[in-house]
Amino acid sequence: MKIFTFIVQKVKTALMDLLPIIVVITFFQLVVIRQPLPELGEVIFGALLVVAGLVLFVQGLEMGLFPIGEAMAYALARKGSLLWLLIFAFALGFSTTIAEPALIAVAAEAADIAGKGGLIDSDKKTLTTYALGLRISVAVSVGLAILVGVIRILKGWPIHFLIIGGYVVVMLMTIIAPEEIIGIAYDAGGVTTSTITVPLVAALGVGLASSIQGRSPLLDGFGLIAFASLLPMIFVMGYGLLIFN
């Protein structure tokens, strides 16, 4: 009985995430478009899978990886050696990004579009390699971003210098990057930071900021995510330069 109410609770939370989308789409279907939604059964089945998947995914993270990851981020931030801290920061950014569901989905879609548009060969192997290449570029850049972000917190650099510097590099890269990669590169920044990355990275930032004297956890703890959404843009454009030229 207890398990049952627990499951209901979890499903309710996941449904709440989908509810706004359902409301807007239903409104448009009934009031504006006034046509039946094609393949409605298939879409509902898929939506149920999405809800079930998110429930299990988040539950699994909360059961094991989040508590240990957070405790570890705190422990390393407080007393670990600088080298291990930096290795951990990079590895955390890299591994959480590789497992990010939204990035997996968007990278596969990008490969599909590039294949159809004749930018790359459209056989399965080339598409998979291209999608994996995109994800690895993003993951490496998020790893580096977290690493630089940790150094920033240690040194107390103001965040806006890093961000404005990043903007300048993004614009310079845009000039030389092939046209076909720019859209997906700009999107890569927003895609990277969602379900897994944010809680673990936030724990690292707050843990670090609260263990150094004169740093405010609320002020210096923030800003890691911002940098982690900026660097992927630069790296994916670099990946495009390698692939399309």
Next chain:
Amino acid sequence: MEFLMDFGKILVATGRDVLPIILLIGGFQLLVLRQPIPHLKRVLVGSVYVVIGLALFLAGLEKALFPLGKIMAAQLSDPVFIYGTTDQPVLADWSAYGWVYLFAAMIGFATTIAEPSLIAVAYKASEVSMGTISQWGLRITVAIGVAVGISLGTFRIVTGTPLYLYILVGYVMVILLTLVSPKNIIALAYDSGGVTTSTVTVPLVAALGLGLASTVPGRNPALDGFGLIAFASLFPIISVLGYARLAVWMTHRKTRTAEKTYAV
């Protein structure tokens, strides 16, 4: 049966995707911190949940979120729906796509206002600013930012204007606002851009853009289809910085008026 086969394949792939996190956390716990993993059984069961959940999510995404975004884009940009005839004009008239812009704005607003990580950030923000920035004020500001961003993004796809021009103007606005914003809100505003785009919103919005680029005449999905998520992460930064500036200005004015009344 076919579905189960596909699902099996996805399951293997997601197992590989989650492996780096498990190796990282296991490796650091045992080799660097040299401590046994607490509640080992619970952690292992949790990891199995993560793999199965991720696989289910990706399978559902292929069947629901991606098709949904594309169907909506196709229906809203269908010539019969827009012009009332089946004749496709050679060049798209941007003003005929009003419903597309409205749909994009509503999806952006609705998904952002309910976003759990934004609720958490809004709570912290009101704490940092000691109440100058209210939780609801911030959530609505970010949601408006996302709504305007995605809507403008669909306008860009319909007109086919270059993405970097919009982003460049956005960057200049962020930099200018940063110069006049209260220092303690800057990092938070930058982060609010990243947290708004959740796991459910991203695929739907990406599919909407790709669907639009393939149905609007004269557009190429490979060149014009992406960019909506970039808009959705840039515009909240601008709206939050603007809101913070406004909030400070309002408080200043209130105290000044209060001082004046006191002096009289």
